[in-house]
Amino acid sequence: MNLKKLAVLSLGAMMSISTFAKENIVFWHAMSGEGQKTLEKIVNDYNNSQDKVHVDAIFQGSYEEAIVKFKAVSGTKEAPNLVQMNDISTSFMYRSGAIIPMSDFIEKDSNFDENKLEDVLLNYYRINDKLYSMPFNSSTAILLYNKDVFKEVGLDPEKAPTSYKEVEDFSRKLVKKNSNNVVDRYGFSIISYAWFIEQLLANDNTLYVDEENGRNGNNPTKVAYEKQLPVILNWMQNMNKEKLAINYGREWDSTRSAFSSGKVAMYLDSSAGLTNIIQNSKFEVGAAFIPNESGEFNGSVIGGASLWITDSEDSAKEDAAWDFVKYAVSKDVQAFWSSKTGYFPVNKESYDTPLMQETMEKMPQFKIVVDELKATNKNTATQGAILGVFPDVREKMVETMEAVSEGKDGQKAADDVAKASNRIISRYNRINK
Structure with missing residues (x-):
C-alpha cells in the first residue's frame, strides 16, 4: 500500500472517529440508596440510546454537601455541566451567575413542549416568569x-x-x-x-x-x-x-x-x-x-430538587446537557422514576403510561398526592419562598x-x-x- 493511499485511509478513520465521538458532560447529583440506583439506570439507558452525548453521573453526597462543593468550583473549568440542587438552593443558584436559565433552551427548541410538564412544579422554579431550572425529583x-x-x-x-x-x-x-x-x-x-x-x-x-x-x-x-x-x-x-x-x-x-x-x-x-x-x-x-x-x-409547596445547566461557555456541552434534561423529563422516564422512588412525575403524560397506571392501581394513595398537586392554587404563597x-x-x-x-x-x-x-x-x- 503506497503512502498516499495510507494517508487517505488514516484521514478517513480520523473523520469517522470524530463523527461518532460523544460529547462528554459531567452531572453532579445528590441521590443515594434506591434513588441513586434508579438515576444511574436512567443515565445508562440514555447513554446507550444515542451516539452524541455521554453523561458521567457523579454522586456528591447530600444536597448540603453538593452545594458546598459547587460553590468551590462555580465559574471554573472544574464545574459540572449539569447539577442537581434541592429546592432551598434556588436563590443561590439563581443569583450565582453560573447557570443558564432553562427558558433559554426551551425558547430555542421548537420540539420541546413545556405544556406537557406540571405547571405547579414549574411554578416553584420560575422567577419573574422565567424558568431557571427543571424540576426532576418532586414531592410535597x-x-x-x-x-x-x-x-x-x-x-x-x-x-x-x-x-x-x-x-x-x-x-x-x-x-x-x-x-x-x-x-x-x-x-x-x-x-x-x-x-x-x-x-x-x-x-x-x-x-x-x-x-x-x-x-x-x-x-x-x-x-x-x-x-x-x-x-x-x-x-x-x-x-x-x-x-x-x-x-x-x-x-x-x-x-x-x-x-x-x-x-x-x-x-x-x-x-x-x-x-x-x-x-x-x-x-x-x-x-x-x-x-x-x-x-x-x-x-x-413543592419540595425535592431540580436540574441546573451551568454556564461553561461551551455551547456544545450546554446543548448536550439540555438533551439529557429533555430525556430525564420525558413521559416514560418520569413514569419509571416515579414508580421506583415515590416522587411524582414531572411530565403529565406519564400518567397515561402502562407503568404509571399499574403503579397507581397498586398504590391508590398516590392518586391523593396527584389530586393535591392539581388542587393547589397557583399563588405566591404556594409558589414557595426564595431565600x-x-x-x-x-x-x-x-x-x-x-x-x-x-x-x-x-x-x-x-x-x-x-x-x-x-x-x-x-x-x-x-x-x-
Whole structure:
C-alpha cells in the first residue's frame, strides 16, 4: 500500500472517529440508596440510546454537601455541566451567575413542549416568569393516617381531618392509654423539619418572607408570617400539652417507624416516603391533603430538587446537557422514576403510561398526592419562598418546633423565631449588597 493511499485511509478513520465521538458532560447529583440506583439506570439507558452525548453521573453526597462543593468550583473549568440542587438552593443558584436559565433552551427548541410538564412544579422554579431550572425529583407534604385505627374508634376511614381543629378532635378519639394511664398510641405527630411549617403556612395562604416571597427579583428583608405562625405553634403546643400529639425529633425514620408500628395514628410526611410507608405498615394506610386553619385547602409547596445547566461557555456541552434534561423529563422516564422512588412525575403524560397506571392501581394513595398537586392554587404563597439563607432560617424554625414540643408558649416561640430569622436575613443582605 503506497503512502498516499495510507494517508487517505488514516484521514478517513480520523473523520469517522470524530463523527461518532460523544460529547462528554459531567452531572453532579445528590441521590443515594434506591434513588441513586434508579438515576444511574436512567443515565445508562440514555447513554446507550444515542451516539452524541455521554453523561458521567457523579454522586456528591447530600444536597448540603453538593452545594458546598459547587460553590468551590462555580465559574471554573472544574464545574459540572449539569447539577442537581434541592429546592432551598434556588436563590443561590439563581443569583450565582453560573447557570443558564432553562427558558433559554426551551425558547430555542421548537420540539420541546413545556405544556406537557406540571405547571405547579414549574411554578416553584420560575422567577419573574422565567424558568431557571427543571424540576426532576418532586414531592410535597401529605397527611398519612391509619385507616384501621380510624375504624376501631368509630371514625370514617375515608374522611381525614382538614383543619387544625379537626386534627385535634380526631386525635382525642385516636389516643389510646393503657391501664396505668400511659399513652400507648398518640393521635398525631409532625417531624421536626421546618419544611412542614412552610407547607402549613402556604396552605394558610401566608407568605414566608416579604418581597413577594423573594420572587420579585429583590432579596427578602424580613419574614412575613408573624400573624399566622402563632396559630400553628399554639395548635402544636396545645396538642402536645394535652398528650394528643408527640414529637419524635428530627430523624424522619423515627416518626415513620412510630406510625408503621401503630404508636401514632396520623402524621405529616413527604409524598416521596409514601411507597416505603405502605410497604412497611401492616394496616391500611390512608393519604389526605395537608390541613390548615380554615379547612379549605389552598395548596402545598413543592419540595425535592431540580436540574441546573451551568454556564461553561461551551455551547456544545450546554446543548448536550439540555438533551439529557429533555430525556430525564420525558413521559416514560418520569413514569419509571416515579414508580421506583415515590416522587411524582414531572411530565403529565406519564400518567397515561402502562407503568404509571399499574403503579397507581397498586398504590391508590398516590392518586391523593396527584389530586393535591392539581388542587393547589397557583399563588405566591404556594409558589414557595426564595431565600439566600434558607438553611440557616430553617434551622431556627426547627429549634422553635423542638422548643414548642417541650412546652414553650406558641406566641413567644413565634416572636423569637421571627426576630432571629430577621437578624439572619439582615446580615445576609449587608454582606451581599
